[in-house]
Amino acid sequence: MGKVVLVTGANSGIGLALCERLLSHDAQLQLCLGCRNMQRAEAAKHALLVSHPKAQVSIIQLDVSSVHSVLRAAQEIRHRYNRLDYLYLNAGIMPNPHVDYKAFYKGLFSGRAIHMFSTGEGLLTQKDTLTSDGLQKVFATNLFGHFLLVRELEPLLCRPGCSSQVIWTSSSNAQRSAFCLDDIQHKGGVEPYSSSKYASDLLSLALNRRYNSQGVYSSVICPGLVMTNLTYGILPSFLWTLIMPLMWLLRMFTNTFTLMPYNGAEALFWLFMQKPETLDPLAKYHSLTSGLGNNYTQPRKVSTDNYVILTLCLQKISPDLLNSSSQGDISLLFDEPYLICKYEGYFYAQIKLES
Numbered sequence: 001m002g003k004v005v006l007v008t009g010a011n012s013g014i015g016l017a018l019c020e021r022l023l024s025h026d027a028q029l030q031l032c033l034g035c036r037n038m039q040r041a042e043a044a045k046h047a048l049l050v051s052h053p054k055a056q057v058s059i060i061q062l063d064v065s066s067v068h069s070v071l072r073a074a075q076e077i078r079h080r081y082n083r084l085d086y087l088y089l090n091a092g093i094m095p096n097p098h099v100d101y102k103a104f105y106k107g108l109f110s111g112r113a114i115h116m117f118s119t120g121e122g123l124l125t126q127k128d129t130l131t132s133d134g135l136q137k138v139f140a141t142n143l144f145g146h147f148l149l150v151r152e153l154e155p156l157l158c159r160p161g162c163s164s165q166v167i168w169t170s171s172s173n174a175q176r177s178a179f180c181l182d183d184i185q186h187k188g189g190v191e192p193y194s195s196s197k198y199a200s201d202l203l204s205l206a207l208n209r210r211y212n213s214q215g216v217y218s219s220v221i222c223p224g225l226v227m228t229n230l231t232y233g234i235l236p237s238f239l240w241t242l243i244m245p246l247m248w249l250l251r252m253f254t255n256t257f258t259l260m261p262y263n264g265a266e267a268l269f270w271l272f273m274q275k276p277e278t279l280d281p282l283a284k285y286h287s288l289t290s291g292l293g294n295n296y297t298q299p300r301k302v303s304t305d306n307y308v309i310l311t312l313c314l315q316k317i318s319p320d321l322l323n324s325s326s327q328g329d330i331s332l333l334f335d336e337p338y339l340i341c342k343y344e345g346y347f348y349a350q351i352k353l354e355s
């Protein structure tokens with residue numbers, strides 16, 4: 001049996017480009033596309049099969065923002081496969097983005113222009129909404145749903161004598177300043193995207209602490225700035241058309257303008273080819289593209305700043321405890337930063353933060 005790979009958000013952008021690259025590299029792969037929309041998933045599968053007619057590609061319906069969908073999909077995956085070698089946690093959203101043009105013009109004439117273009121720091125805010133589970137949508141999609149998936153797929157990931165990789169698509173926009181210990185979901189702020197990506201960097205460290213001994217290795221990657229549905233949603237299309245020549249020019253000054261999904265998927269693909277035991281658990285792997293268009297992967301330390309390690313653990317908690325203090329689906333229990341999510345009365349997740 002070939003290696004089994006699951007990619008979330010596989011029907012477009014970086015996820016789809018990764019699938020193309022994986023199939024070109026290994027024809028024996030069993031590739032599973034985790035997508036929320038079946039029509040878009042079928043279109044992606046069709047495109048992959050046109051370029052790789054003999055490939056083994058399947059689809060799993062998976063909406064990572066929904067606890068119910070994640071549980072159902074994980075059950076189906078456990079039923080379909082007896083192993084999972086690579087779990088790419090790539091699906092992500094940046095809803096209702098707003099660009100601070102004033103900050104942009106200010107930044108343009110400061111010494112930090114290149115940094116601003118590479119990270120988008122200080123330029124972007126978003127308006128978040130709630131999921132049907134009552135979670136903040138960006139947190140649920142970019143972080144929490146993926147965490148549940150990892151926990152639910154534990155039996156396939158942790159197999160004696162075998163190793164597996166969990167790979168998060170993080171971002172250069174992941175900033176410590178956007179993340180707050182007392183507000184993990186970023187309910188009270190305007191940078192939920194940045195917060196969720198920073199949390200994924202921390203969570204990956206925590207997963208390594210927890211799972212390395214069981215052969216599971218977690219990594220985070222940063223794809224650079226890539227033109228995809230996500231980025232096209234940030235500015236009106238005429239503006240992107242206008243500034244596109246500038247983007248290609250800027251590529252001469254910053255290697256983070258990967259621009260094409262194929263290039264953005266570089267670090268994801270590079271990790272596929274590594275022995276996980278050799279990876280640095282504290283590194284963030286960056287997809288980079290030189291001015292001449294050459295792709296490469298570079299590890300950089302995750303900037304945790306000894307601030308906090310985010311440990312998410314799933315456990316069943318006594319219903320008495322929940323009943324005594326839960327209101328609605330989500331409740332904040334204790335004074336400590338614990339967040340308890342209640343799902344249909346029997347499923348609980350606990351997020352514990354350790355300083």
Ligand SMILES: NC(=O)C1=CN([C@@H]2O[C@H](COP(=O)(O)OP(=O)(O)OC[C@H]3O[C@@H](n4cnc5c(N)ncnc54)[C@H](OP(=O)(O)O)[C@@H]3O)[C@@H](O)[C@H]2O)C=CC1
Nearest residue numbers: 009012013014036063064065091092171225226228229230
């Ligand atoms: N583009 C960039 O410059 C950068 C992107 N990233 C990250 O890369 C990842 C991929 O994004 P990118 O390729 O750019 O953008 P796309 O919008 O092209 O891809 C995002 C993918 O995630 C899927 N998705 C979104 N929400 C859900 C959900 N609830 N359940 C399942 N799938 C979902 C989308 O599905 P659907 O088609 O149905 O919407 C789509 O397939 C994201 O995590 C993003 O944050 C990080 C840094 C930079």
Ligand SMILES: CC(C)CCC[C@@H](C)[C@H]1CC[C@H]2C3=C(CC[C@]12C)[C@@]1(C)CCC(=O)C[C@@H]1CC3
Nearest residue numbers: 104116117118119120123171172173225234243
């Ligand atoms: C006002 C315009 C003429 C120019 C605005 C440029 C900005 C929209 C972009 C500059 C840096 C970009 C960037 C991202 C989005 C678009 C920019 C802010 C990301 C935040 C997109 C998603 C990520 O995960 C990281 C990207 C970093 C750089």
